[in-house]
Amino acid sequence: MMNLWRNPVVRASVYQAVAILAVAWLAYAGLRNALDNLAARGISTGFRFLVNEAGFVISETPPIPQQLGWVACAVGAAALLITAAYVGKRFSRLRPFAPSKRLSLVLSLAVIAVALAQVEWTRYQPTGSYLDALLTGLSNTITVALLGCVGATVIGFVMGIFQLSTNWLLRNSARVATELCRDIPLLVHVMFWYATILNFFPPVREYMSVLGLVHICNRGLYLPVITDFKIDQITTLLVTGGAVVALAAAVFGRTKLSLILALLASAVLISTASWDFPELQGFNIVGGAAIRPEFAALLFGLLAYHSAFIADIVVSGIKSVPIGQIEAAYSLGLRRLPALRLVVIPQALRVVVPPLSLQYLGLAKNTSIGVAIAFPDLVGVSRTVLYQTGQAIEVMLLVMVFYLAVSFSIALATNMFNQTVQIKGW
C-alpha cells in the first residue's frame, strides 16, 4: 500500500480525482441549493417557458431560423469538420491522412449545405415564442458584431497606416483621432452618437431627401429596396448569356470586356426589378429598408472605439518589421504600395493577429452596451424576457451560452487565421 502511494503517478491521479470530486460536489451543492431556494420561494424552474408566447414588440427584427434542429445539424457538421482538420494536422506527420481528410471535408460541407437549405427563415412577431425573441436578440447581436469587426478592421488598418505616413497632416490628424477615440469610454461613445443622431437629423415630418429616393430623418436612413424581379425568357437569356461571356472573358484575361459585360447584364437584371420606395405616410416613413438610429449609434460607437485600438495594434505590428526589410524591398525596386502589401503587412500580421482577435472578442461582447440606447440586442431582449417570466437563472444561463458560442466561434476563426500567418513549422 505504502509503495503504491510512493508511486508519483498514482499519487498525482488520486490528487486529481479528489480535486475533481470536490469541484463536482461544489457545483452540485450550488445547483441543489439554488433549486431548493427557488422552490421554497415559489419560483418555477426549467426551460418550459421558452415556448410560451412572448407578446412584446421588438423594434428590429432580422430573420431568424425556424427549424433549430437543422441549424444544430449544420453546426455539428461544422464542428466535426474543424475537429477533423485539427486531428488531420496533428497526425499528418505520422501517416498520410489526405484522402480521408478530403472526403470528410466534402461530406461535412455537403451536410452543412443540405442542413442549411432545410431551414426556413422568419421574422419575429409578438405572437412568437420567448425563444424566437431571444434568437432575434442574438441575431441583432451577431449582425452588429460582424459589421463592427469588419468595419473596425478596415478603419483601424487605414488609421494605423496613416499614423506612419510621411505626410505631416495625415499622420498627426490620424494620431489625434486615434488618441481621442481611445480615451473615451465606450458607453459615452454610444450615448454621444445616439444623442447626435437624434438631435442633428431633422424630425420625420421635415425629412431630408437625396434624389427623392433615400430619406434621412432622426428615425432612420430609409433606402429603396428590390422586392422582386419580373423575369421573362428574354431577360433570362440576356442575363445568363452576358454572365457566361463575362466569365469567359475574365478567364481569358480580357478584364475590361468582362467588366463591361457584367455591368450590362446586371443593368438588364435591375431594369426588371420591382422596387419598394420609402415615402412619408401618416406618422412615419414607410416602405424601403431602414437603418435605425439605435443600430447606427451602436455601430458607430463600436467602430470609433475599437478601430482606435486596432490602429494602435497595426502601428505596433508595422513597427515590429525591421527597417532593413523595407529598405530591402525598396532596393529591389518595389514601389511603396507593393512593398507594403508584399513585404511589410505579411510580417506585421504575425504581431497583429493575436491582439486583433482580442479586439474582436471585446467588440462582440461590447454590443451589449446597446441596452443603454434601446437597441434590442441579446441582453436587451433577455431583460424583457427575464422580466415577463421571472426566470432569472434560466434566462441568464441561456444568454451566457449564446455569448459563449459567439465568442468561441470568433476565437476559433481567428486562431485558424493566426495559424496561416505564423511562420510555418513553428
Next chain:
Amino acid sequence: MYTTRWLGKLATTFAFALCALPEAYAQTAQSPTLASIVSRGTLNCGVYPNFPGFETLDRDGNYVGFDVDFCKAVAAAANVQLKVVPLTATERFPALVGKSVDMLAMVTTRTASRDFGNGLQFAPVTFYDGQGFVTRTKNKIKSAKELSGATICVLQGTTSELNLADWLRANSLKLNAVTFASEDELLRAYEANRCDAFTGGIAIIAGRRTNFRDPAEHIILPEVISKEPLAPVTAEGDEKWSKIVAWTIFATMIAEEKDVTAANVEQIAKDSPDPELRRLFGKSGSIARDMGMDPDWAMRAIKAAGNYREIFERNLGAKTPLRLERGLNAQWDKGGLIYAPPFR
C-alpha cells in the same frame, strides 16, 4: 433527601417549561421578517429612484411620494426607522425575494404571472391606474386609434410593454415600438421626436409630463388600454409579515372613512367611543397581539403618514403638479374602489 431534591429540580424545570411555553408559542407565531426588522431597527423599502408623485427626492434629499408614504406607515407601525432603497425595475423582484428589502412600494402592477411565478405576495391595491398614451398636441389627434403607423416609446420590463402589444393586436393597428431600458433615455428620445407618443400608467405618465419643458404641448389621450392595479409587494413565505403590511394599508383607508387624520389621531386613539377605532387603536380586543405588534401600531402609522386621503392629496391631488382626480381611487361609498375590510 436526595429524592426530594430531585423532585424539587423536576418541579422547577417543569415550572420553567410552563412559563416558557407561551413564550415559545409567541416565538413561532411571530413573523421572521418583522423580527429581523425590529432587531435591525430599520425597514428596508424598495422604491424607484425617481417617479414624480410616487417617489422623488425633495429639496433636502429625502424621498417623498405616494409610495414612500406607505413605506413610512409600515415603518412607523413596526416602530422602526425607514430606509428607502432605490431600485430599478429589473432589480426589484430579485432584491425582494433575496431579502435585500423587506417590501417594495414602487408602482408595481399586480398580475397573475407575478403572483404565481415570481414568489411575490401582493399587498392591497393602493392605486387603481390604467395604461394610456402621451402625445404632442400638435399631432392633432383625439384618440389613440389614430396613432396607426406611429412610433411609440415604451419602458422595458413593464406590463405596459405587453399591454401595448396586446392592444395593437386587438385593434389590428401597426405601430413601431422602441423599447428603452431607462426612463430617462426614453423621455429624452421622446423629446427629440424619436417617437410620436409614449405609453405607461396614466398616473405615471401624468407625472412624467410635468418634467417636460412645456407640459401644455403634450396631451394624454383618452383611451385607457389596461387595468393597472398598483400595489406594494412582499416576498412569499412570511404570511404574517404580508398581512401586517396589508393591514397597515387598510388602516390608512379605515382612517379616511372615519375622518382620522395625522393631526387628530392621537386624540382619537385616546378617547374615541367608536368600537372599530377602539379595536384599531388597541383599546379593546387582542388583534394587535395576534399580529405580533404592540397596541399603538395603527396610531403610529397614521400619525407618520396620514390617512389615505391625506396621502393621496399630498402627493397626487389637485394641489400637486400631477393634478389627479380621485376617480377609481375614491372610497367605495363615493363611487371608487378603495375598500378596506372591517377591523374586527
